[in-house]
Amino acid sequence: MVKLVPRDPGADRELLLATDLDGVPNVVPVIESGETVDDLVLVMPRAEKSLLAHLEDHDGGLPAHEAVSVLTDIASALAKLDGRVVHRDLKPANVLLLDGRWCIADFGISRYADATTAPDTRKFAKTPLYAAPEQWRGERATSATDVYALGVLAFELLTGQVPFGGRYEHELREQHLHAVPPQLSGHAVPLASLVEECLFKPQGARPTPANVLARLQKVSANVKGSGLAALHEANRHEVARQGASHSAASAARSAAEERAALAEVAIRLVTRIGASLREAVMEAAPSARLKESHDGRWTLVLNNAELKFAPPAQTSIDPWGGWQPPAFDVIAHGALGVTIPTNSRGYGGRGHALWYCDAQERGRFGWYETAFMISPMTPKSTSLVPFAEFPGEAAAKAVWNGMAEYQVAWPFTAITVDDLHEFIDRWAGWFAAAAQGQLDHPTIVPERSPQGSWRQH
Structure with missing residues (x-):
């Protein structure tokens, strides 16, 4: 097959690209090239x-x-x-x-x-x-x-x-x-x-x-269980019913309108994530009691344990309380946690933050799970270890380049709707341990190294 490219301004770009992309899988290769007075000539397989x-x-x-x-x-x-x-x-x-x-x-x-x-x-x-x-x-x-x-x-x-x-x-x-x-x-x-x-x-x-x-x-x-698949489908229809759109x-x-459009996307995605977790847990533990509130907050109760989902909200443009802001932009946030009655050692469970941000690649947004801790050098304590933080001064200190009383205790971990198996299994495991009285302060904090999981520039 021969293609003639008229010598218009910029026409040589196609010849340059075609030569440079030779060998890229599933790109039509250029076998030969040449030129006439009026055209560039590209010879490609038929x-x-x-x-x-x-x-x-x-x-x-x-x-x-x-x-x-x-x-x-x-x-x-x-x-x-x-x-x-x-x-x-x-x-x-x-x-x-x-x-x-x-x-x-x-x-x-x-x-x-x-x-x-x-x-x-x-x-x-x-x-x-x-x-x-x-x-x-x-x-x-x-x-x-x-x-x-x-x-x-x-x-x-x-x-x-x-x-x-x-x-x-x-x-x-x-x-x-x-x-x-x-x-x-x-x-x-x-x-x-x-x-x-x-x-x-x-x-x-x-x-x-x-x-x-x-x-x-x-x-x-993909071999997801029918119950979970049905929940995904029901949630998609509910999203459509509410008329959500990426306006x-x-x-x-303006920048504010762009953030609003991204926040709309974020809230739709994390609603699916939360619904998938809730359905999977209720399917595995049908005796768990569900408590819901009008703002989208829900809690599953099993024995004395509670699995809590805080509904997502759009993050303000500068929530960092005057502290040096992180290099990445947070568009929306939520939280997830497992709590128990505070035990004799002052431990009451754990919480993780959910942030919709471009933590790892500038301009590439997604939901990330992370968590925070208080520095061992600081005379402060909390019953939740690790704990969730919404974007604010404490969180800014944690992701800062320097030392502060707050630190990141769980790496920024991407969550995607199509691959929730590890995420669901992990939270189900913590909830099960809490319900059986076996959830306790982590032996080591951070449990997973957070180093390099978010960008510094």
């Missing part, structure tokens, strides 16, 4: 068909297992390209079947990930049906932009329709900036949740290409 043609042959979408296979091929390429190249125009016409694998082609408007300026950035070039909110606002595209397009493509593969189908460009702009995509009913919850997250409006809330790939690889092997702002969106 593909069997495009994904666009394949979709046209399968009106109504593909079977889920085939769609996941196609998406896995594409995601594997995006994972390799992450940090190197942003495609910026991922769509069915640019995905080709080559030697039994679906490969990404046509890097005509791509750019290197670290490029900031160029004679012709083609910043406003896009395909409206697949363009991410940041492209409509004329903002910098990142790998998250390609993840959004993959989410659109995934929706189309599974349903036969794109999530936003306005007839005119101004309608599509409004939908991509403001509208919530239709729910993917009838599909496995982990797959539907992944597609929904790819279509989140804020870039920082979308999963990374590597995370997308890992989750796609696990979808077909993207206009091109002049």
Whole structure:
């Protein structure tokens, strides 16, 4: 197959990219290149068909297992390209079947990930049906932009329709900036949740290409219990009923509006996490009593033990009480704990903080579990060891570079909706120990080294 690229400004970018990406899995390779007076010439293997043609042959979408296979091929390429190249125009016409694998082609408007300026950035070039909110606002595209397009493509593969189908460009702009995509009913919850997250409006809330790939690889092997799966599905419908949306702002969106959009995402995700833990514990211990409050707080009681979930809340923009703020940004927070009647040694249980933040990679937000302790050198004590802290002065002291009376007692540990097994099993174990009178002060604090689990700059 021969492709002629007119010698427009920036056209040599495609030749440069094609040469640089030679050997990247699931990217259509360039066999030879050359030039004429008017065009650059790229010679590529002849593909069997495009994904666009394949979709046209399968009106109504593909079977889920085939769609996941196609998406896995594409995601594997995006994972390799992450940090190197942003495609910026991922769509069915640019995905080709080559030697039994679906490969990404046509890097005509791509750019290197670290490029900031160029004679012709083609910043406003896009395909409206697949363009991410940041492209409509004329903002910098990142790998998250390609993840959004993959989410659109995934929706189309599974349903036969794109999530936003306005007839005119101004309608599509409004939908991509403001509208919530239709729910993917009838599909496995982990797959539907992944597609929904790819279509989140804020870039920082979308999963990374590597995370997308890992989750796609696990979808077909996911064997969650029916009760837990049903709870996930029921919760997704409740979220939809409440009409939660990622209301993207206009091109002049303020920082406060951006935080609100991220907080909305955060609250939806941690609600699922808490609900999954609660359902799993109640399934294992049906005699546990559930106490709920109108603000989303819930407590499970078994014997004298209590498993408590504090509802998430949006974090204020500067909660640190005048202390040096951490290098990362906290968007929302909550807490989780297991408590017992204070024993003879003054021990009453443990608490962990849940923070939605970009603790490990700037601009990449997710829920993290952590906990705090009082320095052994400080004449203070608490019945909870370790304990939760909401973002504030005490927490700022703990994550500070210097020494203070508060310290981090549990590493910042990412929590993802699709992989809660260790998280649920650990908290179920602590709750079981508490109910049997066996929960006691940890032998060593911190129990796991927290060093290097959050970024300092």
